[in-house]
Amino acid sequence: MMSALSSQPQRPPEAHSSSSANQPLKDSPPVVVPTAKSLSSEPASPQVAARPPPIPKAERPRPTIRSTKAVLSMTPTAIQRLRGLLNSPTPQLIRISVRNKGCAGLSYHLDYVEKPEKFDEVVQQDGVKVLIDSKALFSIIGSEMDWKESALSSKFVFNNPNIKDACGCGESFTVA
Numbered sequence: 001m002m003s004a005l006s007s008q009p010q011r012p013p014e015a016h017s018s019s020s021a022n023q024p025l026k027d028s029p030p031v032v033v034p035t036a037k038s039l040s041s042e043p044a045s046p047q048v049a050a051r052p053p054p055i056p057k058a059e060r061p062r063p064t065i066r067s068t069k070a071v072l073s074m075t076p077t078a079i080q081r082l083r084g085l086l087n088s089p090t091p092q093l094i095r096i097s098v099r100n101k102g103c104a105g106l107s108y109h110l111d112y113v114e115k116p117e118k119f120d121e122v123v124q125q126d127g128v129k130v131l132i133d134s135k136a137l138f139s140i141i142g143s144e145m146d147w148k149e150s151a152l153s154s155k156f157v158f159n160n161p162n163i164k165d166a167c168g169c170g171e172s173f174t175v176a
Contacts, residue, residue: 071132072096072123074145078156081147082128095120096140097133102172104165106139108158139175 074082082094092112101107116122119134132140143160165174 070123071121071137071141072130072143072145074123074125074128074130075147076126077147078145079126079128081156082130086128090114093129093131095131095133096136096145098136098139103167103169104172104174106174107172108156110156 085094086092092114093116095111095113095116097109097111098106099109101109113131116131117133121132121134121137123130123132130145139162140158140160142162143158146157146159148155148157160173160175162175163173164176166172
């Protein structure tokens with residue numbers, strides 16, 4: 001069997017065989033493989049090969065910030081009174097603000113407005129919308145709005161946990 005294999009004539013290698021693929025072509029430019037020594041960190045020096053661009057990172061959606069504490073809560077009697085005030089032929093909203101007034105320094109102020117201003121906070125509870133002025137937000141946050149009626153007066157009362165001092169009549173307050 002050995003003699004049968006050795007007696008077969010050997011063919012010359014073809015032009016496109018695997019052995020000729022390893023040899024460079026006669027007319028092609030030389031191939032330069034960059035090494036650590038051939039790449040220079042200086043910008044003025046010629047570079048042999050550029051590094052591939054970094055892989056782009058997947059963009060994450062931005063988180064939405066939600067408040068954990070209600071800016072203002074309203075009692076059922078306050079909601080009932082606000083509904084009566086807001087049910088008018090012309091649609092209006094009530095805007096709560098704080099003004100410098102009184103013995104202690106600040107006083108609540110309520111206005112009718114037709115639309116919210118740019119930075120007003122909208123508080124909605126049981127179908128009633130109330131606007132809070134952006135400047136008054138820090139002195140009102142966490143408060144409870146109530147409606148009180150007595151023989152001498154009827155008014156909205158704010159139970160505010162941020163109040164540090166109030167005047168004797170209860171019209172003005174100070175927050176820390």
